[in-house]
Amino acid sequence: MLTCGCGRWMHTEGIEERAGEGGAPQWFIRSECRGCGLKVGVDVPEGQTYGLVDRLLWTDEALHRLDRMPPYVAVLVRDEVEQDIRRQGQRVVTCETLLRPRTGERLDWDPEAERRLERVPAPVRAMARIELERTAADRGLSRITVSLMEEIKAKYFGMAASK
Template sequence: MHTEGIEERAGESGAPQWFIRSECRGCELKIGVEVPEGQTYGLVDRLMWTDEALHRLDRLPPYIATLIKKDAEQAVRQRDCQVVTHDVLLCPEIGERIEWEPEAERRLERVPAPVRAMARVELERTAADRGWSRVTVSLMEEVKAKYFGMGVQKT
């Protein structure tokens, strides 16, 4: 059997599920199996991206998508898994989702669209590298000063 794709779904109890689509290349029989998230039971034959993760990746600018794809696949391999999920894209190396202060989120919305995705990635990576679980306005100012020399100047 050859894995064609994986969909992330919520099961009847609300627990995350994966719907794995496979095909027999010999007889062209196609099957779909719903399994609990992360439990592939040998149904995934190579490194795969869920449909949701691919959709999110496709919406990023190409220069960002290349970096994100490489990091996500490396993170999945380090966890000894074969599936890149939507959450893997949202979770840096620390394995936890980085939250944003509301004011930091508002400021990010004012960043020009062509660089907004890159700014989000860099801010979340910096927070993760420091072991922080949250992007703050002060972190934004620090990163802005580092890359653009435009941070808040203290007198």
């Protein structure tokens, strides 16, 4: 924890994902004293918070992606991602957290499933991909199929898919 010169705990305000020297990923952690208003920022290697993050936080970049999702998708994604992060004993949600299925394994896509995904409207496509890969990972599947796609579409994207 960071303590301000005035004696109060400093509050974590936000985290930016940055590239440091040699392109190594870094986090810029912003903290603020709510007593006297002092603000500080610290660069740390990605994943090493040195106790500077006082609660579960999304990086600015991850928040930006969440903000661009359709609201009904964002709610589902936020809950699921935060549960994952807590389960892993972590506190920071990054873009990568958001875009990776939780196993971190690469999944194969059936060509037909891939073609169908291309026809999904762009604002929903990225989220459709995430939900499909997460669901497949949850079930221990290594392949995204058209039937899984139909199921997900009905569950999460019914509003977007119905005409």
